[in-house]
Amino acid sequence: MKSALxxxxxxxxxxxxxxxxxxxxxxxxxxxxxxxxxxxxSSNRPLPGCLISxxxxxxxxxxxxxxxxxxxxxxxxxxxxxxxxxxxEVYLEIYWDRTLKYRQxxxxxxxxxxxxxxxxxxxxxxxxxxxxxxxRVVLHPITLGK
Amino acid sequence: MIxxxxxxxxxxxxxxxxxxxxxxxxxxxxxxxxxNRTVKEKPLQALVVEIGKxxxxxxxxxxxxxxxxxxxxxxxxxYAKGSKVKIxxxxxxPNAANYTVTYNGALxxxxxxxxxxxxEEVPEDVNLLVLEIGKGGAVPQKFNVYPHAVKEWPVKxxxxxxxxxxxxxxxxTNNSQIANVARPLPPVQTQ
Numbered sequence: 470m471k472s473a474l475x476x477x478x479x480x481x482x483x484x485x486x487x488x489x490x491x492x493x494x495x496x497x498x499x500x501x502x503x504x505x506x507x508x509x510x511s512s513n514r515p516l517p518g519c520l521i522s523x524x525x526x527x528x529x530x531x532x533x534x535x536x537x538x539x540x541x542x543x544x545x546x547x548x549x550x551x552x553x554x555x556x557x558e559v560y561l562e563i564y565w566d567r568t569l570k571y572r573q574x575x576x577x578x579x580x581x582x583x584x585x586x587x588x589x590x591x592x593x594x595x596x597x598x599x600x601x602x603x604x605r606v607v608l609h610p611i612t613l614g615k
Numbered sequence: 616m617i618x619x620x621x622x623x624x625x626x627x628x629x630x631x632x633x634x635x636x637x638x639x640x641x642x643x644x645x646x647x648x649x650x651n652r653t654v655k656e657k658p659l660q661a662l663v664v665e666i667g668k669x670x671x672x673x674x675x676x677x678x679x680x681x682x683x684x685x686x687x688x689x690x691x692x693x694y695a696k697g698s699k700v701k702i703x704x705x706x707x708x709p710n711a712a713n714y715t716v717t718y719n720g721a722l723x724x725x726x727x728x729x730x731x732x733x734x735e736e737v738p739e740d741v742n743l744l745v746l747e748i749g750k751g752g753a754v755p756q757k758f759n760v761y762p763h764a765v766k767e768w769p770v771k772x773x774x775x776x777x778x779x780x781x782x783x784x785x786x787x788t789n790n791s792q793i794a795n796v797a798r799p800l801p802p803v804q805t806q
Binding site: 511570572 | 722
């Protein structure tokens, strides 16, 4: 009885300590990616009222609408511990009312300009680095439709 | 403010007690056995905790200590979740169905029903919600809602002509632009 209970409590101790450490690290390193861009239709007209969000299996960013000129701007908070393993599994989604019109991996989207928060390395403007360290990113215009 | 301080103290105390009990157990300073034979002869007297009418008795003090600590920690966590308040609104427009309502400040999104009604639960301590209401092809419109100042629910959101009228038609769906996903993704609408 004694050894059985102790064998349960010992792993619990390590799990509790590990959880406390992980939580502290994650909370301290949460990064923000300020993402902006423009959504157009196939005739190059701006599309207002599209709903934009960034999503992965870990969660979804606060959504934002495109404005009258088709421009959008959203802030994406992503914990760094999902990178670099899952960089290909972070998607930009665009909805027209309730209909999904666009979903592509964020890292596949061409960057028009980027200002990384960490400018120390040469690769700071690359997607993996931006997703890890945060920054401001302007995407090339996205065209929906045929 | 004082409630938050008590909750933090309770959570910290509970966590320290739990970890401390586990460390002492791991290092063999305490055991899970009944405290000793003397106490066994008078069962249920090794540890007694009385809070009002609630009485906790055990001859296994380590387990009892752990449970009391876990109880403190759990209660503090439950308090930390905070209570929520229901925000209800109505879209005032000729065809109010199926507008998308985003809640900046609460990170939520809902759709209005056929009559323009929408509702969402948000944390009670949110002082300002910026509702942004829109639909495909129309210019979205923002409304500031101060939940503590609202006297009558649902709040009425009267839309401008620009938000009611779609400027462009829906783009055609191009399936090649919709990537397949290996793992299921969280839904866009708040659950």
